[in-house]
Structures are given as structure tokens and as C-alpha cells.
Amino acid sequence: MNIAILASGRGSNFEAIVRAVKRKKLKGAKVKLLITDRKDAYVRIRAKKLGVKDIFVDPKKFKTREGFDREVVNILNREGIELVILAGFMRILTPYFVKKFKNRILNIHPALLPAFKGTDAIERAYNYGVKVTGVTIHFVDEKVDYGPIIMQKALEIKERESLEELEERIHRLEHKMYPEAISLFIKGKLKIRGRHVKII
Ligand code: GAR
Numbered sequence: 001m002n003i004a005i006l007a008s009g010r011g012s013n014f015e016a017i018v019r020a021v022k023r024k025k026l027k028g029a030k031v032k033l034l035i036t037d038r039k040d041a042y043v044r045i046r047a048k049k050l051g052v053k054d055i056f057v058d059p060k061k062f063k064t065r066e067g068f069d070r071e072v073v074n075i076l077n078r079e080g081i082e083l084v085i086l087a088g089f090m091r092i093l094t095p096y097f098v099k100k101f102k103n104r105i106l107n108i109h110p111a112l113l114p115a116f117k118g119t120d121a122i123e124r125a126y127n128y129g130v131k132v133t134g135v136t137i138h139f140v141d142e143k144v145d146y147g148p149i150i151m152q153k154a155l156e157i158k159e160r161e162s163l164e165e166l167e168e169r170i171h172r173l174e175h176k177m178y179p180e181a182i183s184l185f186i187k188g189k190l191k192i193r194g195r196h197v198k199i200i
Helices: 012-022 042-050 065-078 095-100 121-128 163-186
Strands: 002-007 030-036 053-056 083-086 105-109 132-139 149-156 190-193 196-199
Touching (some): 002 012, 002 065, 012 042, 012 163, 030 042, 030 065, 065 095, 083 163, 121 163, 149 163
Parallel strands (some): 002 030, 002 083, 030 053, 083 105
Antiparallel strands (some): 105 132, 132 149
16 A cells, blocks of 8 residues: 655654554555655655655645645655555645545544644643643544544653653654554554444
């Protein structure tokens, strides 16, 4: 299955997925390309090192968000992409994009949705004083951080844990969970029924 990863930043999830493929933990998966919306994103350096084709799509070249998404969809189609993985891609997909890849876009969020949607979720959860937070992987639909949930894992925040320590633990959990969820998708084990995702 040809996969494209869309990312805007550091790219630690991108790297975890590519390494899982290299270690044969994701049988049948090929990470064909990385698409970024930021020219200077560190994830691009990781892509070079790992030998993954990387395409920068400049948002400034498009008048509308849909214009940008149309260009991305054209690239995905040209490359024969069957599964789209959002890994810290800091743009909201337009309904055009979501329709074109219906039920074939996954996202990871560093909190237990529906809590702490949006950006800086780890920090907001930490500052809110929650005792439990975690990671969510879900299908992407038209609403932000909303689509049917595939997998959630919780972490208890330790007494006197710093934000940096919590971030580190959340990221480690993400790197373990994302390949697992992708593997379930590839094996055809995820069945969507309304808001519910059954693992068969
Ligand atoms: C990850 O923690 C991911 O869950 C988060 O961005 C980070 C990207 O890190 N995504 C969101 O907050 C989406 N709402 P990475 O670039 O090192 O993979």
C-alpha cells in the first residue's frame, strides 16, 4: 500500500513510521512520499536521511485553502497514494480533500479527544491540571480533530512531572501507536460504523 505522510514540523512521527517500515513492522506498506507546507521544516531533513521523496507545496502560491488542497490531491493521485497519514500537519483539510480520500486519511493527536482539540494540546492539558492525558489516532473527516477514533491510550501524569517529561512520554507513545494503527488499516482490520471503529 502506497502511503504519503503530510507533516509540518519536527517529523518524529514521520521517522517512527518510516523506521517501522524499514524494520518490516508494517508489512505491505511503502512510504512513497512526504508532503510539507513549510520550506524549513525539520522533517524534510529526516526525509533526506531516510531516502524518502519529499515535496514542498508552498501555501503562498494559492489564493484559497482548497487551491492548496487541490494541488496536494493531484500529487497524491499522480503518485498512486492509497493512504494519507497526517503527522503534525498543521493545516485543516478542506472538504474537497477529505472527500477525495474518504476514510483513507489518519491523524494523530497528542491528547484524549475530544479533550484539548487543536494545537499545543500537551501543554494545554498539562496547564489545565488533568491527571490523565494520552494519545488519539482517528480517521479524518470534515471537522477538526473529530473523525471516528481508531485507538486511544492514556497516560497518568506523575506527581512533579515536568511538561518536557510529559511531552517526551507522549511522543514515545505516539511512535509506538501510529505504526500499530497503520498496520491495522493496511490489513483491512478497521471497520467504520458511524462514529465507531471496530477492529475485526
Ligand atoms: C505530534 O505530537 C502530533 O500528535 C501533533 O503534532 C506533533 C508532531 O510531532 N499533532 C497535533 O497536534 C494535531 N492536532 P512530530 O512532527 O515530531 O511528529
